[in-house]
Amino acid sequence: MSNLVERALNGEVIAGARLMRLSDDRREGYQVFMKEIWKKTGNAHIIGITGAPGSGKSTLTDQLITKFRSAGKTVGVVAIDPTSPFTGGAILGDRIRMATHSLDEDVFIRSVGTRGNLGGLSVSTMDIVAIMDAMGKDVVIIETVGVGQDEVEIAMVADTCIVVTVPGLGDDIQAIKAGIFEIADIFVVNKSDRDGAERTSNDLKMMLEITPKRDEWTVEVLKTMAEKGEGVDELVERIHIHENFFKENKLKRRKLNERLVHVAYGAVKEKIVKDIFPPEKIHALIEEGNDPYTTVEILWKNIK
Amino acid sequence: MSKIRILMAKPGLDGHDRGVKVMSRALRDAGFEVIYTGLRQTPEAIVATAIQEDVDAIGLSILSGAHATVFPRVLELLKEKGASDISVFGGGVIPEDDIPALYKAGVTRIFTPGTPTDDAVQFINDNIKPKSA
Numbered sequence: 001m002s003n004l005v006e007r008a009l010n011g012e013v014i015a016g017a018r019l020m021r022l023s024d025d026r027r028e029g030y031q032v033f034m035k036e037i038w039k040k041t042g043n044a045h046i047i048g049i050t051g052a053p054g055s056g057k058s059t060l061t062d063q064l065i066t067k068f069r070s071a072g073k074t075v076g077v078v079a080i081d082p083t084s085p086f087t088g089g090a091i092l093g094d095r096i097r098m099a100t101h102s103l104d105e106d107v108f109i110r111s112v113g114t115r116g117n118l119g120g121l122s123v124s125t126m127d128i129v130a131i132m133d134a135m136g137k138d139v140v141i142i143e144t145v146g147v148g149q150d151e152v153e154i155a156m157v158a159d160t161c162i163v164v165t166v167p168g169l170g171d172d173i174q175a176i177k178a179g180i181f182e183i184a185d186i187f188v189v190n191k192s193d194r195d196g197a198e199r200t201s202n203d204l205k206m207m208l209e210i211t212p213k214r215d216e217w218t219v220e221v222l223k224t225m226a227e228k229g230e231g232v233d234e235l236v237e238r239i240h241i242h243e244n245f246f247k248e249n250k251l252k253r254r255k256l257n258e259r260l261v262h263v264a265y266g267a268v269k270e271k272i273v274k275d276i277f278p279p280e281k282i283h284a285l286i287e288e289g290n291d292p293y294t295t296v297e298i299l300w301k302n303i304k
Numbered sequence: 305m306s307k308i309r310i311l312m313a314k315p316g317l318d319g320h321d322r323g324v325k326v327m328s329r330a331l332r333d334a335g336f337e338v339i340y341t342g343l344r345q346t347p348e349a350i351v352a353t354a355i356q357e358d359v360d361a362i363g364l365s366i367l368s369g370a371h372a373t374v375f376p377r378v379l380e381l382l383k384e385k386g387a388s389d390i391s392v393f394g395g396g397v398i399p400e401d402d403i404p405a406l407y408k409a410g411v412t413r414i415f416t417p418g419t420p421t422d423d424a425v426q427f428i429n430d431n432i433k434p435k436s437a
Contacts, residue, residue, distance in 0.1 A: 014386060017358035018435070025306045027436060088307070089332035095353065096342035102349040108356055111339050115305075 005036045008135055013108065016135050020110055023127035026270070034127055038263075040134035042256055044076070045243050047139060048158030050120060050180065053146025055164045056190040058097035059226040060235075061143050065101050067236045068139050074106040076132030076140040078125055083113035090114075094143060108132055119153030120144040123270065126157055126263045147180060155183035156262045159255055160242045162235075164188045165204075167196035181207065184219055186238050192223035192231070217245060276303055306434040309337045311359040313350045315378075316368040319343055323396060324365035330421035331363075336428065347374060351381040354390055360432050361412075363424075364394040371398050376409045391432055395419065 007015035022030040079094035092111035101107040163184035224231030285295040395415035
């Protein structure tokens with residue numbers, strides 16, 4: 001086993017943090033390390049938190065960390081913020097709301113930029129989760145970028161998917177559209193002291209009544225005021241119930257495999273783009289006056 | 305693709321965060337990944353965060369007069385934790401007379417009020433490289 005991986009598995013934060021960097025940067029040869037890491041995964045309960053920008057995901061995450069810690073569990077957090085499409089830079093600020101945990105050695109928080117990925121996660125997210133899992137974290141929370149309607153990648157990788165909304169974002173038609181509202185294992189109406197919380201909660205419940213259940217799990221709508229910690233105990237309780245439901249129904253194994261397939265597909269796409277359709281070649285062919293489809297055909301025919 | 309990661313932090317008790325926000329934005333626009341942790345951070349919290357985030361540099365904004373204790377403490381903690389490869393620079397209200405001692409303690413650069421943000425970007429591009437295995 002490579003030294004870096006061994007150090008990370010022994011709990012050395014510097015080594016774990018560096019492995020995350022190598023994957024995030026897609027540095028030459030990072031796969032060698034990740035192969036070793038993925039073998040050690042499958043123990044953590046992975047919680048996804050998604051929802052609109054400003055809906056309170058980070059504050060809720062902060063509250064969940066506190067609850068899990070007081071129950072004696074170790075926690076990893078991957079907090080994702082958007083990368084600028086123009087400069088490639090990013091301001092990663094989710095930690096601001098989690099500052100009380102910065103000196104807790106059993107909490108590992110990592111901020112990640114999307115770096116051009118569109119599903120609400122970065123391509124490296126699951127590798128980073130895997131590293132935290134392998135380092136022995138009991139719970140890993142993934143906080144997605146603030147999402148709109150269609151960023152549903154989190155549902156493919158998290159064991160328990162929490163969708164956070166706030167009062168007044170839209171009428172009941174929003175709630176029956178496809179996409180983000182379909183992926184919740186638990187709904188949270190945060191900032192529930194605001195006007196319209198009851199209405200939002202009822203709209204969601206109504207929508208759920210006409211939605212066929214997945215795997216016989218009942219999706220509940222909970223109300224929280226994350227800033228004051230209200231409703232968080234109920235949320236933690238519901239997460240536990242989902243975790244147990246999960247284990248009893250042997251869904252864990254299926255989910256684990258889905259996750260591996262998802263990561264594999266991510267790697268496939270990257271490899272195809274890099275080896276067959278590199279952006280610079282596409283640019284060059286377009287500049288020569290080719291249409292998009294001819295461009296792809298020319299590159300496809302070049303495969304040896 | 306490798307990217308430079310920088311932790312921007314505001315240690316101490318003053319609440320003047322305009323400067324650190326302007327700088328964070330400028331560094332973002334230069335293509336860096338900036339981790340911003342908010343106000344009133346202790347040196348211990350800053351160093352723990354820097355290690356978890358595997359940053360290449362820490363930028364400290366200090367307007368409270370605590371620079372003579374905070375900078376050396378951060379450098380000391382980084383050394384203690386085996387992370388002295390992280391470069392530490394800073395800015396804020398820091399008297400010219402105090403700067404040589406900070407450089408001697410290991411601070412890589414101090415930017416005083418009025419410095420164009422481009423100077424800081426230039427400094428980082430010239431001196432900081434993304435870490436590797």
